[in-house]
Amino acid sequence: MYPFGSLPSNLIGFGDFLRREYKFQIGSGELHDTARALELVDLANEIRVRDALRPILSRTLEDAAVFDHAFTTFFFPPPKGVTQEGLGPLRLGVGPETALHEKRVEAGPQAAPDEAEEEEGAKVAGETFTPLAESEPGAAPALLARTSYSPLEAESARGAPVLRRAEPAWRDAARVLVRRLHLGLSRRWRSAARGPRFDLRRTLRASLQTGGEAITARWLRRPRRAPRFVLLIDGSRSMGPYTQTALEVAAAMASATMRLEVFTFSTALQRVTNDVRRSAAGEARRLEHLRHAWAGGTSIGPCLREFLRRFGERTMGRATVVMIVSDGLDVGEPGVLRDAMRELHQRSAGLVWLNPLLETAGYEPTASGMRAARPYITTFASANDVEGFARLSRLVRVRT
């Protein structure tokens, strides 16, 4: 019944399986812990065993959400010829984000080889997202179809865009931008040569060297609050020539700050933070798995709403500066875009919209999408070249 003969080899096998198929990060420490945990629970009770292993082996909600499926696949593999769908509903109820679960299930060993490979790549880079309607549990048979499909999607993908380390001039501009953003002061006190508050502790400590007489005074000051950035890049066809520039901005920002999250959107939203970080570290990356997001039509509103729903909690805050790179040519409902923009505005320190068309002579932001978004933008600018990007540091205003 079990894949291996003894309990330890089963555990090791399961650990390997999770690492290989689901990209869990499991070390020998965790395996040791699982062995100890299994001494405590009733091994005949499958649910108890699952409940015991899940907290040890998973690290994030995403891990926890796919754990049960992985457990079933490994310990109770379906007989040959029966697909996973035939096994009935999976044990869920781990969280609200079952969409992700479905997606990663698809990436599992049951998917066709080429499909698996492709989705695997997407998963490593972040996660791929399914629009809500398509991830309902009832839609199981459709899961193997490409979930980000939409009639607006481009028929044939153009060459995938390339992410590489930004040029020095771009990096300098990004550094200046990050440094110039004033978000006010943090609540923390740091020791400093000069400051508004007397540091009794350090003064006293220093006075020991001078025989108990406090001669050198030490001070405390509040350091600046460091901003966080969210970069949302439009990858639709209309952005064509500017996508490479937008990625340059992303790579430059990644080299200037670690507090950055990057997403691309066109018909669907994708997190590419890890790719951007790696490219900033000097590793040129072709965004193969972005082909679907890339070069389709744009539905900005739904994508932004999706972003807020899935990542809003983790990325938005009073220290977050949101930067959207888009031409604002939206095919969706302007109402959806307006609501999403309002929420982005409310939950951030500032909303920067970089519109490449702004430099075109005679351009007026009158497209319905742009009109809906306009009232909530704190800085409306363009950054089509490095000079434009360098200018940005003087334009961006944030609320403190």
Next chain:
Amino acid sequence: MDAPTIRARFRDRGFVAGEAFATALQIMLALEKPLLIEGPAGVGKTESAKVLAEVLETRLIRLQCYEGLDAMAALYEWNYPRQMLHARLSETVDLTIEQREAQIFSEKFLLKRPLLEAITQDRSPVLLIDEVDRADEAFEAFLLELLAEWQVTIPELGAIRARNKPHVVVTSNRTRELSDALRRRCLFLWLPYPSLEQEIDILHARVPGLSDRLARQIAQMMQLLRGLSLQKAPGVAESLDWAMALMHLHRDHLDAQIVEETLGCVLKVHEDREIIAEHHEAIEPLLVDASPRVESRVADFGLGSVSTPRS
């Protein structure tokens, strides 16, 4: 302590714990590893640590994280005024500088903050590190050191080792991504919203005297509200508040009017009210039909639910 016992003891104290949760607690106690609990706001993450301390009959030491929390506020501080005073008062005493220093920097002058407090207890306490995502990354790195070694180094006193390892519960609301290193040190548990039956159970456990019908209606409403994409989805804390409020108003069921009047207990953002209004038809079946109620209002008076007719 095994999982069923933990569940029963939690239940005695009005906390309805799921099976997965109880097992995670059992594993955490046995492996002596910190437990990282993530989940939406108001599902009882903090409460669970409090109840755990009660169940283990030990102290709860709580460290509330906030932006700008630093090692000093979390670990220890010297009692400067007292040190100063002591230095002045002992000026006439004939002591060498070393002796004087040893006196001033002794444990008598140390103000213990939660983390140091937690590792110097005679009995393993429950250490609750609440909302760790609010503290900044630098503090997280500092925390890692403590969680790994259970040892604190105070330059003036030397290293202090934990006499008894605390049981650590770390909670996070996911307002930012936690570092991989912190996750590695912890067991991970996702605490979701309770299921319908669980929520009814919780309502009964926490609000004694609540009628079955009202409990079910509240729980059903909550399930429905959490399904809508609200800006601030209501948690268990909200359903308890709501139940209390309705008890206070002597209601034993929900109807359209009372929902309208008391929705402030549940929805905290104005825009969410608009969303609710849009989903009117989904909510309606959950409510007791309001129209015949108008006549029966007076007749109902004195039959368990007290309501006054409106002019």
